[in-house]
Amino acid sequence: MADQFCPNCGMPNAEEQEVCSFCQQSxxxxxxxxxxxxxxxxxRKTTAELEPILPAWLRDARETARRADAETAAEExxxxxxxxAPKEEVPDFLAGLASAARDDQDDELPEWMRGAAPSSxxxxxxxxxxxxxxxxxxxxxxxxxxxxxxMATTPVTPAPESGDALLPWMQARDGAASDSAGREPSQPVTxxxxxxxxxxxxxELTDWLEQAAAQPAAPAEPSAPASEESLDDWLSKLxxxxxxxxxxxxxASFDETIDLPDWMKPAATEEVSAADAELPDWMASxxxxxxxxxxxxxxxxxxxxxxxxxxxxxxxxxxAETPANDLFSIEMPDWLSNIAPxxxxxxxADEAAPDQPIAPAELPSWVQAMRPVETVLPDAPSAQAAxxxxxxxxxxxxxxxxxxxxxxxxxxxGKPVGQSFRLQASQSQQEDAxxxxxxxxxxxxxxxxRGARLFRSQRVLRWVLSALLILLASAAILGRTQIVPLPAxxxxxxVLALPILESLPNDAPILMIFDYxxxxxxxxxxxxxPFVDRLLGLRSxxxxxxxxxxxxxALAERFFAASVARQNYRPGQDYVNLGYLPGGETGILSFAxxxxxxxxxxxxxxxxxxxxxxxxxxxxxxxxxxxAETARAWVEQTAAHRAGHPLIVVASAQAxxxxxxxLLSRQVSALVSGLRDGAAFEASSETGGxxxxxxxxxxxxxxxxxxxxxxxxxxxxxxxxRSRRGSDEARHES
Amino acid sequence: xxxxxxxxxxxxxxxxxxxxxxxxxNALFRFAVHVFVGVSAGYVAVIALYQxxxxxxxxxxxxxxxxxxxxxxxxxxxxxxxxxxxxxxLSRLGGPAVGYLVGAGAAVAVGGAVLGTILPQVGAAAEPFxxxxxxxxxxxxxxxLLNGAVMLVGAVATLAYFHFGARRAEDGSVKRGFLFExxxxxxxxFVALTLGALFAGVYSAALSALVERVHSLFSIFGF
Numbered sequence: 001m002a003d004q005f006c007p008n009c010g011m012p013n014a015e016e017q018e019v020c021s022f023c024q025q026s027x028x029x030x031x032x033x034x035x036x037x038x039x040x041x042x043x044r045k046t047t048a049e050l051e052p053i054l055p056a057w058l059r060d061a062r063e064t065a066r067r068a069d070a071e072t073a074a075e076e077x078x079x080x081x082x083x084x085a086p087k088e089e090v091p092d093f094l095a096g097l098a099s100a101a102r103d104d105q106d107d108e109l110p111e112w113m114r115g116a117a118p119s120s121x122x123x124x125x126x127x128x129x130x131x132x133x134x135x136x137x138x139x140x141x142x143x144x145x146x147x148x149x150x151m152a153t154t155p156v157t158p159a160p161e162s163g164d165a166l167l168p169w170m171q172a173r174d175g176a177a178s179d180s181a182g183r184e185p186s187q188p189v190t191x192x193x194x195x196x197x198x199x200x201x202x203x204e205l206t207d208w209l210e211q212a213a214a215q216p217a218a219p220a221e222p223s224a225p226a227s228e229e230s231l232d233d234w235l236s237k238l239x240x241x242x243x244x245x246x247x248x249x250x251x252a253s254f255d256e257t258i259d260l261p262d263w264m265k266p267a268a269t270e271e272v273s274a275a276d277a278e279l280p281d282w283m284a285s286x287x288x289x290x291x292x293x294x295x296x297x298x299x300x301x302x303x304x305x306x307x308x309x310x311x312x313x314x315x316x317x318x319x320a321e322t323p324a325n326d327l328f329s330i331e332m333p334d335w336l337s338n339i340a341p342x343x344x345x346x347x348x349a350d351e352a353a354p355d356q357p358i359a360p361a362e363l364p365s366w367v368q369a370m371r372p373v374e375t376v377l378p379d380a381p382s383a384q385a386a387x388x389x390x391x392x393x394x395x396x397x398x399x400x401x402x403x404x405x406x407x408x409x410x411x412x413x414g415k416p417v418g419q420s421f422r423l424q425a426s427q428s429q430q431e432d433a434x435x436x437x438x439x440x441x442x443x444x445x446x447x448x449x450r451g452a453r454l455f456r457s458q459r460v461l462r463w464v465l466s467a468l469l470i471l472l473a474s475a476a477i478l479g480r481t482q483i484v485p486l487p488a489x490x491x492x493x494x495v496l497a498l499p500i501l502e503s504l505p506n507d508a509p510i511l512m513i514f515d516y517x518x519x520x521x522x523x524x525x526x527x528x529x530p531f532v533d534r535l536l537g538l539r540s541x542x543x544x545x546x547x548x549x550x551x552x553x554a555l556a557e558r559f560f561a562a563s564v565a566r567q568n569y570r571p572g573q574d575y576v577n578l579g580y581l582p583g584g585e586t587g588i589l590s591f592a593x594x595x596x597x598x599x600x601x602x603x604x605x606x607x608x609x610x611x612x613x614x615x616x617x618x619x620x621x622x623x624x625x626x627x628a629e630t631a632r633a634w635v636e637q638t639a640a641h642r643a644g645h646p647l648i649v650v651a652s653a654q655a656x657x658x659x660x661x662x663l664l665s666r667q668v669s670a671l672v673s674g675l676r677d678g679a680a681f682e683a684s685s686e687t688g689g690x691x692x693x694x695x696x697x698x699x700x701x702x703x704x705x706x707x708x709x710x711x712x713x714x715x716x717x718x719x720x721x722r723s724r725r726g727s728d729e730a731r732h733e734s
Numbered sequence: 735x736x737x738x739x740x741x742x743x744x745x746x747x748x749x750x751x752x753x754x755x756x757x758x759x760n761a762l763f764r765f766a767v768h769v770f771v772g773v774s775a776g777y778v779a780v781i782a783l784y785q786x787x788x789x790x791x792x793x794x795x796x797x798x799x800x801x802x803x804x805x806x807x808x809x810x811x812x813x814x815x816x817x818x819x820x821x822x823x824l825s826r827l828g829g830p831a832v833g834y835l836v837g838a839g840a841a842v843a844v845g846g847a848v849l850g851t852i853l854p855q856v857g858a859a860a861e862p863f864x865x866x867x868x869x870x871x872x873x874x875x876x877x878x879l880l881n882g883a884v885m886l887v888g889a890v891a892t893l894a895y896f897h898f899g900a901r902r903a904e905d906g907s908v909k910r911g912f913l914f915e916x917x918x919x920x921x922x923x924f925v926a927l928t929l930g931a932l933f934a935g936v937y938s939a940a941l942s943a944l945v946e947r948v949h950s951l952f953s954i955f956g957f
Contacts, residue, residue: 459758466756469941473948478957522946523939550781551774580785586842600789626939636850637842653938657931665858667850674935675942697945705937 367396465708469701476697484699486683486692487676493656493663494531494677497670500620500646501535508619509612510541512575513634514552514559516626520652521555523675526691528624528650529563530681531672533689536567541619542608543575546599548587548630553579563690576608585633591615592641616643624650628658635667648672742954749947859885888924895921 004027005012006020013020018027054062391401425433490498504510512532516524535541545556556577560569569575578599581587590598592615603609611617615638625631631649638647646669651659653674662668672681675691675698682689751766791813795806812831819828861867862882865875894917900910910918 463756469944470753470948473945474952477945477949477952520939520943522950523942526942526946550778553781553785554777580781582782582786582790584839585846586839589842589846600794632851633846636846639850639854652935653942654932654935657928657935661855661858665854667854674938693949694942694945697948698942701941701945702938705941 468704468708472700472704473697476700477693481696482692484696486695487680488683490680490684491673491677493660493671493673494680495670496663497531497648497672500648500669501538504535504539504541504619506539506541508539508541509544509609509617510535510620510622511544511546511618512556513621513623513625514545514547514556515549515630515634516552516555516624516652517549518551518555520626521558522694523652524624524626524650525559525563526675526689526694527652527672527678528559530678530685530687530689530691531648531650532559532622533564533567533687534681534685535622536564536569540574542610543569544578544609544612544618545575546578546581546591548581548584548633550580553577566687572603572606572608574608576603576606578603585637588633588637592638615641616645618642618645620645621647622650623647626652626655628655631655631659631662631668635662639667646670739954742950746951746954749951859889887920891917891921892924893921894918895925 004015004017006023006025006027008025009020009023011020011022013022013027019025020027392398489495536543545553545560547553547556557571560571560575571577578601581591581599583590587598595615596604596613604612621634621638621642623631623634625634628651631651635647647667648670649659649663649668650672651674653676656671656673659668659671659673663671672678675694678689679691679695682691748766748769751762754760755763791806791810795803795810798806812834815828816831817828818824818826819832859882862878862885865879868875868878894914897910897914897918900908902908909915
């Protein structure tokens, strides 16, 4: 058999053990720290000095509990004064059932124990659903079995799993109970003594009742003697219609330091005086202790001093009237308590000033900059008036009209809301925009098509003019007419070439550049042939031929083979065709800088280019071109490398006007242009040539073209005059 | 058959095809144009191969000294990069070569224009007003001054005609100043005369080509 019991779980352990083998708690308990046992007087301990070190939330919870207890005690004292309870008839150990039944833990009770609750009235009338539900079903004294059944519903503490083992504090009274077993009258009235009632087979309950029966009667005030078989009498003393005050309403009679089972703590809150006579001996010790004096808690002066309550605690419901709220208010952590003031103050503010408008927010500068201009400009009412709707006066939408729907329930989805944004444009910009709009509108308007009659007449006119020119030229060529004489004198531009020809040394190297297209080869060859023929026949220069056009070298060969065939110039011996000079102006400059490097060819070894290594070695440069740009490029890029040597340009008639400025600035030494200058050179040389074959035809067609242009101009003048006269007459008539 | 006769007949037929444009755009004209473009392109390709690539690149790479060959790698690489313009994906690689060509060409053109055209032409425009030099050269100064004055007025008036700056009048209308308006009108006259002279030259050149072509057509048949 075990020699010692665990002070924690009460299980027997060997004497030499220091730690409980069941709950692993220390078996050596300090006397001062040991929990109080029944029959011992608890020693009140002062823990006020420990208050400051408690957490804030715990201090608030304790404060709330004290205040709730004070209020509960006050109400209970008031209720007791109004309705004094019959103290003699209620067994005090059953009185606790009422308070237990009033608790919200009713669902946790077994079904068979609910009928034992004698509470007749709820503590709070407005919460009748929390009152003891089976009170009206109990038939006191009518049926023994019913009454016993009701007794059997007395709640018990959870028994250890060992079942039959007595609790330690019960075993401590074991000896005393056995000694007083023979003193029947002194035993408290219990329904289990006569064996008429079989206690439920919970084991622990049976032992507990036996232990309770073995306790000696209370010595102070022995109750009235009860017979051993007077179970009915005992039951008859039970209160029938007396309301048992709620346990929560008498917290002053309960000391928290007593180590009682939880289910019995509410019973201790009953008024002790109500059951002094029938109080068992083991519970009589409770009466000896000093009644709990509720601390005088002064009401808080302001709302700020109240402890923080959880958010889910109703503000209107006092915490002292609901024991469950006491529990929640005590066990709530501080983080929940901190939430409460925020949520409880907001509705209070709303209730205090429901009509107060929303305070305007402070907008950042960039948000203010995004607000419409109309809100900034006071003199822009047009935009505001254009949009209907309420004008927002506060908030981010201040100044906007019609942005928010002013009718609460009716909103038409999909209907666009007009905005007050308008482009800020000046009057001139608006005029330009309107002009642009008119131009665009004019482009989209259909235009009447040109009449087919006019188009047909123009085509016929073109055919007629072409036929006239071709027929006239053919007639002149086929007729071999020489009606028109050749020019007797050279033009002022071409006459400048004569001194150059006279000054050129014999057999001097000259450079001839063929930069014209085949389309104008007839004109260029006719214009250049007399001049070149005179040059070749007069000075017999060594000619170097090149071209910046890919077709130029072929045209040069054709020129020497046909136009100046009379001079019998031989390629390689008398002239050298270097070919195509690539690179455009860059190639020209490169050739002017270093001819042999710019145009590498074996032809540089020919006798015609002997002694030519630099551009300035050429005695003269003759350019045959039909484009003014080509002449300009040669003038610009070779001016610094010619060393004063002449540049003679034989140009087409269409390029001559653009080359004239270079002739006047003496950048070009002489200019031979068109068929007319060729005819003049041919006439001056008296050697004949191709120009004579063309000259009549050229002059006939040119005269015809001049006459046609003059006739056309005169026709347009007359037609315009008639049109203006007709319009004037029509306007005059109208 | 004489090659000259064959070329003459071909030339005659192609000339008639081109002249058929007088009756409107037709297949003969387009055929002649396509033949001309094709022959010209082929001819240019042959010229570029035989007169540019071979003498400027291939032959030096095969026969030139090593230093010169190394220098020739630069134009070779640039030329290869230039070929990348054929592919749209690789055309970006041809950018450096094109940039080099454009940059060098622009530099040469600008330098030549400033030194070869602008400065000499400004000096030539002021020369008729140099009376001492004219007398020294034996030129009548009055005639030279008149010519110079005409050229100066023509130049200023033409520049004024192409000046489009104006001010807004009080009534909202936009007009140039009176002096600018007068010079602009005179400049318009000079511009018209210049364009007339250019048109006369172009027409004269065209008539010369027409007469030469008609003569060549008849010359084939012995006329």
